[in-house]
Amino acid sequence: MTWNEFIHMGGYGAYVWTSYALAGVVLIWNIVSPLLRRREVLRKLENWYRQEERSS
Amino acid sequence: MWAFFHKLASPKHFYRITGSWIPWLWTITLLLMIPGLYLGLWVAPPDYQQGDSYRIMFVHVPAAWMSLFIYMFMAVVGGIGLIWNMKMADIMAASSAPIGASFTFLALVTGSIWGKPMWGTWWVWDARLTSELILLFLYLGYIALHSAIEEPRTAARAAAILAIVGSVNIPIIYYSVEWWNTLHQGPTVTRMGKPAIHSSMLWPLLLMAGAFQMYFFTVLLMRARTEMLWRERRNRWVRELFGNYRRPSLSNNPEEVSS
Numbered sequence: 001m002t003w004n005e006f007i008h009m010g011g012y013g014a015y016v017w018t019s020y021a022l023a024g025v026v027l028i029w030n031i032v033s034p035l036l037r038r039r040e041v042l043r044k045l046e047n048w049y050r051q052e053e054r055s056s
Numbered sequence: 057m058w059a060f061f062h063k064l065a066s067p068k069h070f071y072r073i074t075g076s077w078i079p080w081l082w083t084i085t086l087l088l089m090i091p092g093l094y095l096g097l098w099v100a101p102p103d104y105q106q107g108d109s110y111r112i113m114f115v116h117v118p119a120a121w122m123s124l125f126i127y128m129f130m131a132v133v134g135g136i137g138l139i140w141n142m143k144m145a146d147i148m149a150a151s152s153a154p155i156g157a158s159f160t161f162l163a164l165v166t167g168s169i170w171g172k173p174m175w176g177t178w179w180v181w182d183a184r185l186t187s188e189l190i191l192l193f194l195y196l197g198y199i200a201l202h203s204a205i206e207e208p209r210t211a212a213r214a215a216a217i218l219a220i221v222g223s224v225n226i227p228i229i230y231y232s233v234e235w236w237n238t239l240h241q242g243p244t245v246t247r248m249g250k251p252a253i254h255s256s257m258l259w260p261l262l263l264m265a266g267a268f269q270m271y272f273f274t275v276l277l278m279r280a281r282t283e284m285l286w287r288e289r290r291n292r293w294v295r296e297l298f299g300n301y302r303r304p305s306l307s308n309n310p311e312e313v314s315s
Binding site for chain 2: 006010022026038041044048049
């Protein structure tokens with residue numbers, strides 16, 4: 001197989017590459033969203049403990 | 057062995073033990089996915105009927121399998137949580153829902169993109185496609201229900217019941233291509249005896265399926281560990297890890313804080 005054939009996919013290039021691109025988006029979203037959530041939770045924990053300290 | 061599993065059921069030990077698993081799980085995922093993509097997109101020959109369009113299968117089928125697997129996982133783990141009232145069970149079930157929803161979405165969309173050149177249509181209201189769409193709504197319903205209830209125990213119980221009741225849809229999806237006439241092709245891999253697929257196409261499919269499976273466990277752990285911290289914030293072990301956030305001199309594990 002040559003690079004050209006690889007990109008062209010026997011005329012189905014648009015369908016094949018769109019599918020793989022969407023798969024990539026879903027896989028990346030599932031990595032980024034827990035990382036963002038972790039940052040949010042660490043920030044919330046910080047506030048929670050600070051408030052607790054102040055009220056005690 | 058049992059002592060190990062018993063330990064894993066406690067959030068504190070789960071958090072500590074699984075933290076070291078994540079890099080290994082990523083390594084295994086990549087070791088399966090890279091050869092899977094190479095064999096599937098480059099080495100495997102075009103299909104004699106479908107040309108190169110069949111290569112969509114290597115993401116479509118694993119995504120569809122995972123959409124079913126994750127739902128069953130949610131129902132079983134949710135059931136365990138209902139019976140033994142385990143906090144961990146609900147964290148695992150609730151953390152897998154968005155991942156399952158995203159795989160269901162991927163299966164539907166890549167199926168649609170594959171259907172256009174092969175069937176001449178993006179969508180038909182047949183049994184397989186409709187029941188898979190219902191699965192997406194079940195995932196979304198589960199997420200909405202879980203987040204709508206403030207009290208964690210009630211939320212866990214209600215969501216687990218929804219997951220268990222909704223699992224009747226899983227065999228319907230699985231057998232839909234045999235029970236009803238449909239445009240969707242029948243099973244090729246799990247057919248009794250010899251799979252109706254050449255090994256040059258079977259190998260990349262199995263590698264990609266394995267990669268998606270490992271990937272699921274990895275991102276599930278990432279989500280579950282974070283969720284655990286928040287729910288356990290009143291417990292000492294979280295306090296010890298994150299409580300002295302503003303006082304680095306007292307922090308016994310600075311790495312955990314910055315990550």
